[in-house]
Amino acid sequence: MELIEHLSLGFGVAFTMQNLIYAFIGCLLGTLIGVLPGVGPVATIAMLLPATYALPPVAALIMLAGIYYGAQYGGSTTAILVNLPGESSSVVTVIDGYQMARKGRAGPALASAGIGSFIAGCFGTLVLAGFAVPLTEVAFKFGPAEYFSLMVLGLIGAVVLASGSLVKAIGMIVLGLLLGMVGTDVNSGVARYSFDIPELTDGIGFIVIAMGVFGYGEIIQNLSIKEEHREVFTGKVTHLYPSAEDFKRMVPAVLRGTAIGSLLGILPGGGALLAAFAAYTIEKKTKLKPGEVPFGKGNIRGVAAPESANNAGSQTSFIPLLTLGIPPNAVMALMVGAMTIHNIQPGPQVMTSNPELFWGLIASMWIGNLMLIILNLPLIGLWIKLLTVPYRWLFPAIVLFCAIGVYSTNNNTWDVWMVGWFGIIGYVFIKLGMEPAPLLLGFILGPMMEENLRRALLLSRGDWSVLVTRPLSATLLAMAAALLIIVLMPAVKKSREEAFVED
Amino acid sequence: MRIKSQKDFFAGLLYMVIGIAFAWGATTYNIGDGARMGPGYFPLLLGVILAIIGGIVMARALVVETPDGDPIGRWAWKPLAFIIAANFLFGILLGGWPLLGIPAMGLIIAIVVLTFVAALAGDEFKFIEVLILAILLAVGSWAAFVWGLNLQFQVWPSFISG
Numbered sequence: 001m002e003l004i005e006h007l008s009l010g011f012g013v014a015f016t017m018q019n020l021i022y023a024f025i026g027c028l029l030g031t032l033i034g035v036l037p038g039v040g041p042v043a044t045i046a047m048l049l050p051a052t053y054a055l056p057p058v059a060a061l062i063m064l065a066g067i068y069y070g071a072q073y074g075g076s077t078t079a080i081l082v083n084l085p086g087e088s089s090s091v092v093t094v095i096d097g098y099q100m101a102r103k104g105r106a107g108p109a110l111a112s113a114g115i116g117s118f119i120a121g122c123f124g125t126l127v128l129a130g131f132a133v134p135l136t137e138v139a140f141k142f143g144p145a146e147y148f149s150l151m152v153l154g155l156i157g158a159v160v161l162a163s164g165s166l167v168k169a170i171g172m173i174v175l176g177l178l179l180g181m182v183g184t185d186v187n188s189g190v191a192r193y194s195f196d197i198p199e200l201t202d203g204i205g206f207i208v209i210a211m212g213v214f215g216y217g218e219i220i221q222n223l224s225i226k227e228e229h230r231e232v233f234t235g236k237v238t239h240l241y242p243s244a245e246d247f248k249r250m251v252p253a254v255l256r257g258t259a260i261g262s263l264l265g266i267l268p269g270g271g272a273l274l275a276a277f278a279a280y281t282i283e284k285k286t287k288l289k290p291g292e293v294p295f296g297k298g299n300i301r302g303v304a305a306p307e308s309a310n311n312a313g314s315q316t317s318f319i320p321l322l323t324l325g326i327p328p329n330a331v332m333a334l335m336v337g338a339m340t341i342h343n344i345q346p347g348p349q350v351m352t353s354n355p356e357l358f359w360g361l362i363a364s365m366w367i368g369n370l371m372l373i374i375l376n377l378p379l380i381g382l383w384i385k386l387l388t389v390p391y392r393w394l395f396p397a398i399v400l401f402c403a404i405g406v407y408s409t410n411n412n413t414w415d416v417w418m419v420g421w422f423g424i425i426g427y428v429f430i431k432l433g434m435e436p437a438p439l440l441l442g443f444i445l446g447p448m449m450e451e452n453l454r455r456a457l458l459l460s461r462g463d464w465s466v467l468v469t470r471p472l473s474a475t476l477l478a479m480a481a482a483l484l485i486i487v488l489m490p491a492v493k494k495s496r497e498e499a500f501v502e503d
Numbered sequence: 504m505r506i507k508s509q510k511d512f513f514a515g516l517l518y519m520v521i522g523i524a525f526a527w528g529a530t531t532y533n534i535g536d537g538a539r540m541g542p543g544y545f546p547l548l549l550g551v552i553l554a555i556i557g558g559i560v561m562a563r564a565l566v567v568e569t570p571d572g573d574p575i576g577r578w579a580w581k582p583l584a585f586i587i588a589a590n591f592l593f594g595i596l597l598g599g600w601p602l603l604g605i606p607a608m609g610l611i612i613a614i615v616v617l618t619f620v621a622a623l624a625g626d627e628f629k630f631i632e633v634l635i636l637a638i639l640l641a642v643g644s645w646a647a648f649v650w651g652l653n654l655q656f657q658v659w660p661s662f663i664s665g
Contacts (some may be wrong), residue, residue, distance in 0.1 A: 165511065165560070165563075167556060167559055167560055167563070168511065168514055168560055170556060171514070171515075171518045171553060171556040171557065171560060174518075174522075174549055174552050174553040174556060175518065175521060175553060177549050178521070178522075178525045178546060178549050178550065178553065181525070181545065181546045181549070185542040187540075187542070188533070188541065188542045190532055190533070190542040192528075192529075192532060192542055192543075192546065193525070193528055193546075216586055216587070216590065219582070219586055219624075220579060220582045220583050220586050220624075221579070223579060223581075223582035223586075223624055223625060223626075224577075224579030224582055391625075392622065392625040392626070392627055392632075393632070393636055395621065395624070395625065396589075396617070396618045396621040396622050396633075396636060396637075396640070397636070397640055399586060399589055399590065399617060399621045400593075400614060400617055400618065400621075400640055400644065402590075403589075403590055403593045403594070403617060404644060404648060407594070407597060407598075408648065408656075411655055412598075413594040413595075413597065413598035416590065416591070416593060416594030416597070416598070417591065417594060419590060420587050420590040420591050420594075423586065423587055423590065424583065424587060427579075427583055428517075431510075431575050431576065431578065432510050432511075432513055432514040432517065432575065433510045433511070433514065433573075434514050434517075449545075450540075450545040453540070453545065454540045454544075454545075457537045457538060457540060458538060458539070458540075460538075461538045462536055462537030462538030462539075463537070464537065
C-alpha cells in the first residue's frame, strides 16, 4: 500500500518533538488571534508569516498550517459568539450559531463546530493523501493554456458566491489582476506602473493589501457604528457541552457536510466558502424532526454541517496548491508566499523533490486537527471570556499588529505608508459595497495568469482559439461558463440572495 | 436621470476611472501582439475590461430600482483620520523621515504614540486606560517580536542607544 507508506513517512516527519511543538504553537497562536473579532485566517497568517522566517521549511509550513486551522477554528468561535464572521467561510455559521449563543447554548454550538471540524479534518486528510498522487500526474499534462483556463475557473468560482452583485465582484477580480501588474515585468524587465519609485518595482506586497483592506478598513467601519448597535454577546453560557439529543442531530449533518466539503474543496476558487454554503443549503432542504428548532433560529445542524464542510474543504483545498501550485484562496496564496520564501516552488514537483515536506505537511494537518480539539474543548469557557474584552482595547492592538506585521516583512517603512493608503482604499471599498476577497485572489493570480497566457499564445502563434481547442482547457473554461450561467439563472439568483439575508 | 443605487454608481465610476488609467498607462509600454505579448498587452486588456465592467455597473445603477436608493451613507472621518494617522506616525517614529530630518525614535515610542492616536478614533477615550494598554502592548511587542522572534527592530531612539 503506497498510501500507508506515504503516510508513515509523513507521520515520521511530523512526530518529531520539534515539529509537534511547532504544530502546537501554530494551532495555539492561530486560535488566539483567530478568536479576535475581525481578524480571520488571512490577517492572522499575514501577521505571523514573519515569525516563521527563521524556521526550517518543514517546521515553518507545519506551523503555518497549524495557524490556518487554528485561525479558522477561532474564527468560527467569533462567528458564533459575536455575530462577526472572521472570514467568508464562516458567514453561514453566523446565522444559526449566533442564535444558539443568544439562547445561552454557545457551548454546544462551539463544541459541535469543533467536533464536526475534527471529523471532517480526519477525512479530508485521507482524501488529500489518496488523491495527491493521481492528481499530480494530471498536473504534468497541464500546459500554459490549461493553467490559464484553470485560473479563470478558479476566479469565477471565487465570485459566484460573493454576497453582493456578481458584476461588481468580477470587477474586483480584474482590479486585483491589475494591481498584480504593478512592478517589474518578468519577461521584458520593464517596471510597470512604478512611477520611478524603487520600492514599487518589486510590486505591491500581498500582506500590505491584506492588512490595509481587511485590517484597517474593517476597523474604521466597525468604529463608525455607534457602540450601542455593535452587538456583542455578554449573556451567560449555560451548558458547555452538547446533550445526547444534540449529538443525534449533529452526527448525520457532520457526515453530510464532510462529504460535500471534501468534494468542493478540490475545486480551485470556491473551496471552503462554497462548501459551507452548499452544506447549509442542503441541511435547510432536509425535513425538520419533531421538536427541532427551525433553521435560522439556532439549529445545531446549521452550525455542524457548514463548519464540517468548510474544514473538509480547507483541507482538500491544499490539493490544488500542492499538486498544481495554484492557490485556491487567499490563505493558500499566503502559503505560496511562505513556500517561496523557503525556496520551495509549489507545484507537482514538490512531492518528488521534497517528499518529507509534502507528506510531513499532510500528516501534520491531521495532528493539527487533533491538537485543536484537545486545545479547544476545554478552553471554550476561556474564549468566551476573551470576547468580553471591550473593543476599545482591542482595536488599537490590531492596528499595532498590522503596522508591526507589514514593517517586519521587509524591515522597510515604505510598506507602512502603503498599508495606510490601502486602509483608506479598503474603507472606500466597504462604503461602496465592493468585496475585497476576490481582489486579493486576482492580485495573487495576476502575474501567473499573464505568464501562462503569454506562453500559451506564444506556442499557438497568437491564436486565442488554443484555449478552446485543447480539450482539458476547453473543459475548464466550459465549467467556468456553466458556473456563471447557473448563478445568473433567476431561480438560483434568488435563493443565493436569500441565503445571505439573515432571517 | 436619477441614480437608483448610489453605491453601485460610484463603484462603477471607480472601476471605470481605474480601468482607463491602467489602460492608458499600458499604452506607454510596448504592447506587442498576441504571439509576442509586450509588457503592455495584458494590462491594456484588463484595463479595458475593467472600464467596461465599470460601465455596466454604472448603467445598472441608473436602471435597476432599489428600495432605498442604496445610499453610501455618512463617511466616518474621525476613525478614518485617527487610524490612518496612527499608522503613518508609527512608520515615521519607527524609521525616521530623513527628508524632514526626523530621526528614528524606535519601537517603544512608536508603539505608545500609535496606541494613543488609534485610541482617539473610538467613542471613549480614558487616559489611564490607554496608558496601561500602551505599556502592555509595548512590553508585549518587545517580548514577542524582539526577544522571542528575534526580528530586527530599533528599540530605542538612536540618541539613547547610540
